[in-house]
Amino acid sequence: MELWPGAGNLLLLLFLLLLLLLPTLWFCSPSAKYFFKMAFYNGWILFLAVLAIPVCAVRGRNVENMKILRLMLLHIKYLYGIRVEVRGAHHFPPSQPYVVVSNHQSSLDLLGMMEVLPGRCVPIAKRELLWAGSAGLACWLAGVIFIDRKRTGDAISVMSEVAQTLLTQDVRVWVFPEGTRNHNGSMLPFKRGAFHLAVQAQVPIVPIVMSSYQDFYCKKERRFTSGRCQVRVLPPVPTEGLTPDDVPALADRVRHSMLTVFREISTDGRGGGDCLKNPGGVGEARL
Numbered sequence: 039m040e041l042w043p044g045a046g047n048l049l050l051l052l053f054l055l056l057l058l059l060l061p062t063l064w065f066c067s068p069s070a071k072y073f074f075k076m077a078f079y080n081g082w083i084l085f086l087a088v089l090a091i092p093v094c095a096v097r098g099r100n101v102e103n104m105k106i107l108r109l110m111l112l113h114i115k116y117l118y119g120i121r122v123e124v125r126g127a128h129h130f131p132p133s134q135p136y137v138v139v140s141n142h143q144s145s146l147d148l149l150g151m152m153e154v155l156p157g158r159c160v161p162i163a164k165r166e167l168l169w170a171g172s173a174g175l176a177c178w179l180a181g182v183i184f185i186d187r188k189r190t191g192d193a194i195s196v197m198s199e200v201a202q203t204l205l206t207q208d209v210r211v212w213v214f215p216e217g218t219r220n221h222n223g224s225m226l227p228f229k230r231g232a233f234h235l236a237v238q239a240q241v242p243i244v245p246i247v248m249s250s251y252q253d254f255y256c257k258k259e260r261r262f263t264s265g266r267c268q269v270r271v272l273p274p275v276p277t278e279g280l281t282p283d284d285v286p287a288l289a290d291r292v293r294h295s296m297l298t299v300f301r302e303i304s305t306d307g308r309g310g311g312d313c314l315k316n317p318g319g320v321g322e323a324r325l
C-alpha cells in the first residue's frame with residue numbers, strides 16, 4: 039500500500055526534470071549557475087530527506103539515525119567538485135562525551151560536518167530548521183537539538199538539559215558558537231552556550247575549523263565553482279575544574295586558537311579570497 043498515492047511518481051518526475059536541466063548549466067552565466075547550484079543543493083537535501091525519513095522512523099527519534107543522514111549526504115561533495123581534506127581526526131577523544139565547536143560560513147558546512155561527524159554526535163540548530171519540510175523532520179528523527187535563539191532563557195534551559203543528556207546517554211554535541219552563518223572571511227564573536235554546556239558537564243571541547251570557502255563560493259558575487267576545503271580538528275580543550283566564571287576566558291581562548299588556524303589554512307593566508315573586497319558585506323540567504 040502506498041503511503042502518499044502518487045508521491046513516488048512526483049518525486050521521480052522532479053528528479054528526471056533536474057537531470058534534464060543539468061546539461062543546460064554548461065551554457066548558463068556564472069550567476070545563473072550559482073542559483074541553480076544552490077537550488078539543487080537545497081532540493082537534493084529535501085529529496086534525500088524524503089528517502090531518509092521512513093528508514094529513520096523505524097528507530098524513532100534516535101541519535102543513531104544521524105549515521106543514516108551522514109551516509110546519505112557524503113556524496114554531495116562529488117556532485118559539486120569540492121575536495122574536502124580532513125586533518126587532525128585523531129584528536130577526537132575515543133569514547134566519551136564532548137562538545138564540538140565549529141565555524142559556520144554557509145549551509146555548505148554540512149559537507150565538512152558530515153565528513154568528520156563522530157558517532158552519536160548531534161548538532162544544535164535554530165528552531166526554524168524544524169519547519170524546513172522533509173529536512174526538518176529528518177533532523178528531528180536524528181535527534182538534532184533545536185533552540186529558539188530569540189528566547190535566551192529557553193535556549194539556556196535546553197542547553198542545560200543537553201548537558202545532562204551528554205553524560206547520561208553518552209552523546210556528543212556539535213555547536214556553531216558564532217550563532218549564525220558568517221562568510222566575511224573571519225569569525226564572529228562566540229556565543230557562550232557551548233562553553234557553559236561543556237563546563238556544566240565537565241567534558242572537553244573539540245574545536246573544528248573549516249577553511250574559508252571564498253575561493254570557490256561567494257554569495258555576494260553569485261560565484262560557486264569547484265574547489266577545496268580543509269577541515270582541521272584541533273586538540274581537545276579540557277574543562278575539568280572550570281566553573282561558569284571561567285567561561286568568558288575559555289570561549290576567547292578557543293576562538294583565538296580557531297581563528298589562528300582559520301587564517302593559516304584558508305588559501306590566501308588571511309581567511310578570504312575575492313569576497314574580502316566586501317568584508318562584512320557577505321550574508322547568507324536565511325533558511
Ligand SMILES: CC(C)(COP(=O)(O)OP(=O)(O)OC[C@H]1O[C@@H](n2cnc3c(N)ncnc32)[C@H](O)[C@@H]1OP(=O)(O)O)[C@@H](O)C(=O)NCCC(=O)NCCS
Nearest residue numbers: 162163164190193194197214215217218229230231232234
Ligand atoms: C544559548 C544561546 C542561544 C544564547 O544566546 P544569546 O543570549 O544571544 O547569547 P550569549 O551567549 O551572549 O548569552 C547571554 C548570556 O547567557 C549566558 N549563557 C549562555 N548560555 C548559557 C548556559 N547554557 N548556561 C548559563 N548561562 C548561559 C551567557 O554567558 C551570557 O551571560 P553574560 O553576558 O553574563 O556572559 C547562545 O549562547 C548559543 O550558544 N548559541 C550558539 C548555538 C546556536 O545558536 N546554534 C544555532 C544556530 S547556528
Ligand SMILES: CCCCCCCC/C=C\CCCCCCCC(=O)OC[C@H](COP(=O)(O)O)OC(=O)CCCCCCCCCCCCCC
Nearest residue numbers: 080083086087090145161163164169170173176218219325
Ligand atoms: C521556516 C523556514 C523554512 C525554510 C525552508 C527552506 C527550505 C530549506 C531547504 C533545504 C534544507 C537544507 C538543509 C540545510 C541545513 C543547513 C542548515 C543551516 O546552515 O542553517 C543555518 C543556521 C543558522 O542560521 P542563520 O540564518 O542565522 O545563518 O545554522 C544552524 O541552525 C545550525 C545548523 C546545524 C545543521 C543541522 C544538521 C542538518 C542535517 C540536515 C540533514 C537533512 C537530511 C538529509 C538526508
